Amino acid sequence: MTGGATMRKNTDRPSFRTMKQTVVTILVGKTEKAYIIHLDLLIHYSEYFRAAFTGSFKEAEDKKISLSDVKKSTFDRFVDWLYYREISPTEEDKDPETGRLQYRGIIELYILGDKYQIPKLRKYVIDHIFQSLTTSLELLPSPGAIARAYEFLPETSPMRKFMLDIFARRFTPYYITRAKKMNKNPSCLQNEFLIEALIKIADNTKAINQNQRSTLKLKLCDYHEHADDKERKQCEQSHGVADIDR
Ligand SMILES: [Zn+2]
Numbered sequence: 293m294t295g296g297a298t299m300r301k302n303t304d305r306p307s308f309r310t311m312k313q314t315v316v317t318i319l320v321g322k323t324e325k326a327y328i329i330h331l332d333l334l335i336h337y338s339e340y341f342r343a344a345f346t347g348s349f350k351e352a353e354d355k356k357i358s359l360s361d362v363k364k365s366t367f368d369r370f371v372d373w374l375y376y377r378e379i380s381p382t383e384e385d386k387d388p389e390t391g392r393l394q395y396r397g398i399i400e401l402y403i404l405g406d407k408y409q410i411p412k413l414r415k416y417v418i419d420h421i422f423q424s425l426t427t428s429l430e431l432l433p434s435p436g437a438i439a440r441a442y443e444f445l446p447e448t449s450p451m452r453k454f455m456l457d458i459f460a461r462r463f464t465p466y467y468i469t470r471a472k473k474m475n476k477n478p479s480c481l482q483n484e485f486l487i488e489a490l491i492k493i494a495d496n497t498k499a500i501n502q503n504q505r506s507t508l509k510l511k512l513c514d515y516h517e518h519a520d521d522k523e524r525k526q527c528e529q530s531h532g533v534a535d536i537d538r
Pocket of ligand 1 (some may be wrong): 512513514516518524528531
């Protein structure tokens, strides 16, 4: 662990006033595109890179690591987030025909945040998707985005839970028709997901029939990874994002 990172409170962002100027090289994808990144900034957010670059591994000595199975477009967005807190939607996130958001690319960013232990990135992506779904009632993640989440994230992942909950909340047969039309085969959805979705849809229908529609609200903090109840309460009072209630 380097001095700079340990001096700061966990919630603070590193500042160039106090950060060391040590940089590391990350080689991404099969063509090994080289990204030069400030070490203190990287290890402030990622336990994975902290272990790799500050332990007794070869990577720490060389100040270089290779991530051959990460897509360059995903890593570009990660670096934008790291330095600028920016993850605007890209073409990867949009339906080519309608331009509607489907979150296919941004899910990859969340998967990266899971694999490389970057909790603040995971929170940022969840907040971003949740907020965009709050403002647009017709949006739903594409079958491809859901399938990626179910393939690469652990069962306990809040993103998997969110994908399931929003799908069950907003599902209409039109979704499948549209998915087929776009030639994005909805059969890519895993049986595990489909069974969970059926159960969830049945539960939701039951709640509606019993006039308990208010229980169907999706609350942003249900998809955060708070350390404890106190942190959750503080987060609920400060995030300012409306519940999704349809
Ligand atoms: Zn929260």
